[in-house]
Amino acid sequence: MVVSSIGRRMLLGGMVAAPCIGKAHAQQGWPDRPIRMINPWAPGGPSDLLARPINQRLTERLGKPVVMDNRPGANGTIATALALRSPPDGYTVLLAHAGPLTLAPNFQSNVTYDPLKDLVPVMQIASVPTVLVCRPELGAADLTSFITIAKAARQPLSYASVGQGSTTHLAAEMLSRLSGAPMLHVPYTGSTQAIIDMLAGRVDFAFFSIGAVTGHLEAGRLKGLAISTLNRMSRLPDIPAVAETYPGFEMNSWYGIALPAGAPRWLVERLHGECTVALAVPEYQQLVQESGMVIEATDPDAFGRKIADDLKRWGEFAKATGIRAG
Incomplete structure (x- = not known):
């Protein structure tokens, strides 16, 4: 190299x-x-x-x-x-x-x-950085359609985090405030069980570290919607930054x-x-x-x-x- x-x-x-x-x-x-x-x-x-x-x-x-x-x-x-x-x-x-x-x-x-x-x-x-991922079954093609789905849902979409006050919690809270879409927090004590529950359809979306979900993204088990950095990352070049939709978003x-x-x-x-x-x-x-x-x-x-x-x-x-x- x-x-x-x-x-x-x-x-x-x-x-x-x-x-x-x-x-x-x-x-x-x-x-x-x-x-x-x-x-x-x-x-x-x-x-x-x-x-x-x-x-x-x-x-x-x-x-x-x-x-x-x-x-x-x-x-x-x-x-x-x-x-x-x-x-x-x-x-x-x-x-x-x-x-x-x-x-x-x-x-x-x-x-x-x-x-x-x-x-x-x-x-x-x-x-x-973290990446916003969701269940493919939600039908979200990108961040904009995801927010549309979230606003139209009868009940708030649920999101996992690795704990109250963690970056994974605050990222979703910030997105909720910027978009105006209500979202339900489901805290875990780590990402392993949270990812398992998302794969099983028990939670709708989350911000997770890229390393924790790359395999699931590549296999199509999770849908990647946006990156938490101000700009796109070379590791996932096809996934846009949240900041492209909500300027200044960084988590x-x-x-x-x-x-x-x-x-x-x-x-x-x-x-x-x-x-x-x-x-x-x-x-x-x-x-x-x-x-x-x-x-x-x-x-x-x-x-x-x-x-x-x-x-x-x-x-x-x-x-x-x-x-x-x-």
């Missing part, structure tokens, strides 16, 4: 930064023991797919094991709180996720951390790397540089693309702005809708 332009830029950036980073490493002596990456989600999902190759690459480059510590529960807030309470010495790294960092603080009342004060952003690894999750507040700048720069090199590997880029995700590889400041912007955006949406997730 030919290295993409973004891969070349990331790799060159990591090489240019290497001398300064190496000096900081020599001065600080980090790492001299294993590093723990806390993952807020269960093993085997997209978070593992993204992070485990990075951990392997970091292990090779740093000379110390980078070990995944999966801590699922409470929509990712337990693991996130644990990571952010850890010493800021570089031996605990958070696999940051949009859910516990920008959604939970706005839609849950029991969050014990402040994403703007309690973490130091390192890098947004990737964004995770993506994301993953990143963060450290507890107080982590020194040299450590942030070192970790960012090493992750940059890991993300530039062509095989990794292909893996991410085939999974329906998009590599971002942002710098720490850009990731910090992303977190702040999303917190504000979802804060406004929470006030407008009154949605609460507990």
Whole structure:
């Protein structure tokens, strides 16, 4: 596979930064023991797919094991709180996720951390778009006809989500508000059972991650109507963006790397540089693309702005809708 332009830029950036980073490493002596990456989600999902190759690459480059510590529960807030309470010495790294960092603080009342004060952003690894899918039996050919069907239905069409206050929930709620079509929320605890129930005709539609439903789309078991990104994706080029019908519509999750507040700048720069090199590997880029995700590889400041912007955006949406997730 030919290295993409973004891969070349990331790799060159990591090489240019290497001398300064190496000096900081020599001065600080980090790492001299294993590093723990806390993952807020269960093993085997997209978070593992993204992070485990990075951990392997970091292990090779740093000379110390980078070990995944999966801590699922409470929509990712337990693991996130644990990571952010850890010493800021570089031996605990958070696999940051949009859910516990920008959604939970706005839609849950029991969050014990402040994403703007309690973490130091390192890098947004990737964004995770969703695709609007429905039962083929609905007869919707595209998003416009789907909305027409939804408005004409005697009872609101039902949609699945992976949980109250999740991106899959908020995407459908946003579509309902923009289109004026009533829709009935049916929350699940994950996408597996939700997809099974949609295939069985028990729910009508949903926004799911592309990787979770690509096989069903290709087999014709589900109908793809629209992508949640502002523009079309190369992974599903024939499916338009929701924004083509409702300008400005965007609903993506994301993953990143963060450290507890107080982590020194040299450590942030070192970790960012090493992750940059890991993300530039062509095989990794292909893996991410085939999974329906998009590599971002942002710098720490850009990731910090992303977190702040999303917190504000979802804060406004929470006030407008009154949605609460507990």
